[in-house]
Amino acid sequence: MASPSFYFAFFLLSLAFSSACLLVCGEEDRTDIEVDTQFLLPNDACSASNKGTLSSKKASLRVVHRQGPCSPLIGRQKRISHEQILIQDQAHVDSLQRRVSTTSSLGEHPNLDGLAASAIPARNGHSLETANYIVTVAFGTPKKAQTIIFDTGSDVTWVQCQPCVGSCYMQQDPLFDPSQSSTYTNTSCSSAFCDELTARGCSGKTCLYGVQYGDGSITVGFYAEDTLTLSPYEVLPHFRFGCGERNEGIFGEVAGILGLGRGKPSLVSQTYPKYGEVFAYCLPPTESSTGYLTFGSGYPSSTKLQYTPMLSEARAPSFYFLTLTAISVGGQQLPVSPAVFSKGGSIIDSGTVITRLPPTAYAALRSAFRQAMSVYKSAPALSILDTCYDLSGYDKVKIPVVALYLGGGVKLELGEAGTLYVASSSQVCLAFAANGDDSDMGILGNVQQRGLNVVYDVPKKVIGFSYGGC
Numbered sequence: 001m002a003s004p005s006f007y008f009a010f011f012l013l014s015l016a017f018s019s020a021c022l023l024v025c026g027e028e029d030r031t032d033i034e035v036d037t038q039f040l041l042p043n044d045a046c047s048a049s050n051k052g053t054l055s056s057k058k059a060s061l062r063v064v065h066r067q068g069p070c071s072p073l074i075g076r077q078k079r080i081s082h083e084q085i086l087i088q089d090q091a092h093v094d095s096l097q098r099r100v101s102t103t104s105s106l107g108e109h110p111n112l113d114g115l116a117a118s119a120i121p122a123r124n125g126h127s128l129e130t131a132n133y134i135v136t137v138a139f140g141t142p143k144k145a146q147t148i149i150f151d152t153g154s155d156v157t158w159v160q161c162q163p164c165v166g167s168c169y170m171q172q173d174p175l176f177d178p179s180q181s182s183t184y185t186n187t188s189c190s191s192a193f194c195d196e197l198t199a200r201g202c203s204g205k206t207c208l209y210g211v212q213y214g215d216g217s218i219t220v221g222f223y224a225e226d227t228l229t230l231s232p233y234e235v236l237p238h239f240r241f242g243c244g245e246r247n248e249g250i251f252g253e254v255a256g257i258l259g260l261g262r263g264k265p266s267l268v269s270q271t272y273p274k275y276g277e278v279f280a281y282c283l284p285p286t287e288s289s290t291g292y293l294t295f296g297s298g299y300p301s302s303t304k305l306q307y308t309p310m311l312s313e314a315r316a317p318s319f320y321f322l323t324l325t326a327i328s329v330g331g332q333q334l335p336v337s338p339a340v341f342s343k344g345g346s347i348i349d350s351g352t353v354i355t356r357l358p359p360t361a362y363a364a365l366r367s368a369f370r371q372a373m374s375v376y377k378s379a380p381a382l383s384i385l386d387t388c389y390d391l392s393g394y395d396k397v398k399i400p401v402v403a404l405y406l407g408g409g410v411k412l413e414l415g416e417a418g419t420l421y422v423a424s425s426s427q428v429c430l431a432f433a434a435n436g437d438d439s440d441m442g443i444l445g446n447v448q449q450r451g452l453n454v455v456y457d458v459p460k461k462v463i464g465f466s467y468g469g470c
């Protein structure tokens with residue numbers, strides 16, 4: 001018979017080698033995660049998460065992946081390839097990194113074509129095809145449902161509007177028609193709200209807005225006010241948004257954008273009296289599940305939030321900056337000085353897919369990850385992702401835990417959903433990429449945020465994270 005001390009030693013051993021956190025998780029450093037390869041397979045059925053659901057949270061919206069089975073756009077949305085997603089993600093990142101604080105007056109324009117043709121700063125925006133997460137809200141009275149992308153990297157909310165005097169791209173929802181809404185009004189050119197726009201113009205006395213995104217997509221139209229309905233109980237009168245009369249680009253089938261940046265025109269700033277500039281979301285861990293976006297302090301969080309300072313930088317006032325200080329792989333901290341991370345700073349962005357790191361940090365991460373994954377057959381690179389594996393033929397695989405250390409002592413252990421980008425079971429890639437230079441701005445992208453509760457509290461200047469959000 002084995003002695004109790006044998007059992008105790010065995011218990012310690014199994015704790016040390018246990019990949020799953022059973023009882024005392026949090027204190028122990030997990031070094032690897034066992035991944036059921038089921039996770040790698042596409043699922044055609046939507047399984048809605050009930051965490052943070054609409055019934056319990058009034059100002060809560062359901063967040064879905066635009067191309068997954070939970071998307072209201074499914075069926076109409078032509079799937080774009082993974083390669084295309086990653087190429088566009090790079091265009092998006094390039095334009096975020098070029099973005100600087102410029103306010104430009106577009107002057108007098110006899111018509112929208114004139115405004116569109118004039119110099120809307122090309123460095124102002126970013127590509128949207130990759131901004132994967134969508135919500136459905138409603139504009140006007142009576143209210144008309146519109147499915148739009150939510151984006152923490154931009155400020156102006158807009159939807160395509162009738163009569164599309166310039167042009168409109170194809171969308172799934174009927175176009176918003178301001179003449180059918182009893183609460184719609186144009187914004188006057190002399191209004192202080194018009195001055196808050198980064199790119200603006202005037203058509204007579206009417207304020208025009210314009211946004212050009214990094215891939216050349218544009219939206220131009222009237223800067224308007226109307227009622228925005230977030231949920232049956234949450235109605236925002238006089239919400240300011242762009243009524244897009246000329247919209248060109250690859251926006252997919254969505255009706256527009258919900259801008260959640262830090263600038264004055266954003267929904268977050270506009271609703272300060274009601275929601276106190278606090279919002280939270282959980283991006284669904286897989287394309288076939290659902291998450292939430294909620295406004296105000298009643299956000300759901302099943303586990304304790306860890307808070308990191310929310311920083312701001314004058315060079316890009318719309319962005320939410322944070323500090324990345326270190327990374328560990330399999331419990332081992334990478335030999336990268338914090339100075340490498342601080343050189344270009346970092347932001348958190350819901351519209352960037354893949355997290356971007358300083359090249360020095362990425363090289364160390366890649367080398368440690370490859371070492372831990374050396375038992376698996378490597379697979380060809382996928383666009384910007386250069387560390388891929390063929391995991392077909394396995395029921396279970398073990399991947400090292402990648403943890404991000406943020407300012408304020410936050411340690412974010414990424415699960416499989418936050419570590420891997422799955423093109424197919426024979427091409428599963430490390431979902432990180434390098435910037436061109438250590439001085440380029442780093443970005444905490446949406447793959448790494450999947451499944452987490454992410455809370456933005458602007459007055460307290462903190463961003464909170466917790467696990468198991470959706």
Ligand SMILES: *[C@@H]1O[C@H](CO)[C@@H](O)[C@H](O)[C@H]1NC(C)=O
Pocket residue numbers: 178184185186203204206222
């Ligand atoms: C808004 O302004 C445009 C252009 O001046 C005009 O065609 C439209 O009728 C205006 N809408 C309202 C409700 O005033």
